[in-house]
Amino acid sequence: MISDAAIAEMAAIAKAEEIPPGTPLAEFDSIFIEHSSHERTLSEIEAAIKVHGQLIEAPCLQITGVPGIGKSTLCKKVETKYPRVKDGRSFTLSAGVIAKCDHLPVLLVEMPDTPTRIRLMREMLMRIGDPKWASRSNDRLKPALYLYIPALGIHTVVIDDTQRAVDRNGVVMKQEIAFFLQDLHDELGVVIILVGLGRMKFFVEQDLQITRRWDAEIRIEPYKWEGGDEDESSRADFIGILMIFLNKLPLHLSCVLDINTYRERDPEKFLYTCKRFYYASAGVIGLLKKLFLRTIMIAEQRNLKVAKMELIYDAYEKAFGKENPAAGQVNPFGPNWKGALPPRLPDDTLLINPPSKRSKQGTTKAARHAELTHALTVR
Incomplete structure (x- = not known):
């Protein structure tokens, strides 16, 4: 059983930042919770x-996690801590x-x-803000970066x-990006x-000269529900x-x-209700937030003022799809959920196989031949 002190401590640590005024949906979407992970x-x-x-070779980090775990939010948090300062630097050109x-201490980009x-x-x-970023010739891109x-x-x-x-790319493509970053790290x-x-690990681990630069993988894991003392602490964080x-x-x-209302009066019911939300999100805060955003949207559409179990049930259906008996996943806000833990999340460390090259007719000649052979031989 999780102690009230542990939950209260987590609630104090996981403080929500101030959010700007706006619609209820926009205000809720703006919430950022500083949680432990x-x-x-x-x-x-x-x-x-x-x-x-301070070092001859600057550190390189690799941070991974499942979708919705908050990686992009974390990136934006870093960017906010080191903001752009307008006209914050001056330097002397060659002509004096x-x-x-x-001044832009941290450059945040998305891999295209x-x-x-x-x-x-x-x-x-x-x-960066280069006005010629789209029109520069390819051979002038690196010199421009090395100037900026x-x-x-x-x-x-x-x-x-x-x-x-x-993802769905050949070795040559990922190698050329990796060696570009290697040069950027060495030269600047x-x-x-x-x-x-x-699966980003396949990018980092492809070459010893590249692999040696990166510190051990920093993995942001979903919150856990049950197990040892560490998992109990994780459950308290989630609650x-x-x-x-x-x-x-x-x-x-x-x-x-x-x-x-019943955290102290009925601890068993308290945990059971919290576990419904854990099942819905699999311990991923981004999925939990998605469920609540959909709840607000449906409530606004129906002009509802009270969140009842039926509303959360419908929000789950809209946000994550209908019950999937084949996968063992059910709506935890309906009668078919019996208190189980959620199914395992898809493994984000596995490569996505590239699609086979197709001819103008839609499949390769070899693939069409194989399909025909299969059709003629299988009874």
């Missing part, structure tokens, strides 16, 4: 940034002219879809969705932080975050969902 990862990032300039430019080295460089120049990065005081490059460099001495799904979301929900809670 984020704080631990953020401290690792800040430690790497802090030693920039004093030029002013922004179907990425190449050229596309990544253009994305970086766009995020020291001029703007960029000491850290954060690349989100790095797994795109290995920037801290490089790669963020993405678990603390759940309570914050419920308290911020712009709806009155029906007695069956208002867990505060």
Whole structure:
């Protein structure tokens, strides 16, 4: 059993930031909860940034986690901690002219879809604010980056969705990006932080010269529900975050969902109700928030003021799809849920096999021949 002190402590730690005024849906969507897994990862990032300039070789980090675990939110948090300062730097040009430019300590970019080295460089120049990022010739992209990065005081490059460099791409494509980042790290001495799904490891581990640069993988895991003392602490963290979301929900809670009313009176019912939300989200805070956002949307459509179990049931259906008996997954806010733990999340560390090349007719000649042979021989 989780102690009240543990839950209260988590609720105090996982404080929600102030949110700007707006619609109830927008206000809820703006909530950011400083929960423990984020704080631990953020401290690792800040430690790497802090030693920039003190080491011959700047640190390189790899941060992974399942979809919805908050990786992109974490990236934006880092960017916010090291904001752009307008006209914050000045330097002397070769002609003796004093030029002013922004100070941009951290450059945050997303790995482009179907990425190449050229596309990544253009994305970086766009995020920097280069007015010619789209029109520069390919051979002028790297010189422009090597001018801007020291001029703007960029000491850290954060690349989100790095797994795109290995999704459905060949070895040559991911290697050219990896070697570009290797050059950037060697020649400009920037801290490089790669963020993405678990299969990002295939990008980092493809070459010894590349692999040796990266610290051990920092994995952001979903919260756990049961097990040893560590899992009990994880469960307390999840419940603390759940309570914050419920308290911020712009709806009155029906007695069956208002867990505060029976936390002390009926601890077993309290945990059982919390476990419904755990099942719905599999311990992933992004999925928990998605459920509540859909709840608010449906309530607004139906002009409801009270969140009842039926409303949460419908929100789950809309947010995650109908019950799936084949996968063993049911709606935890309906009668078919019997208190089970959620099914395992899909493994984000596995490669996605690239699609086979297709002819104009839609399949390769060999594939069509195999299909015909199968049709003629199988009875």
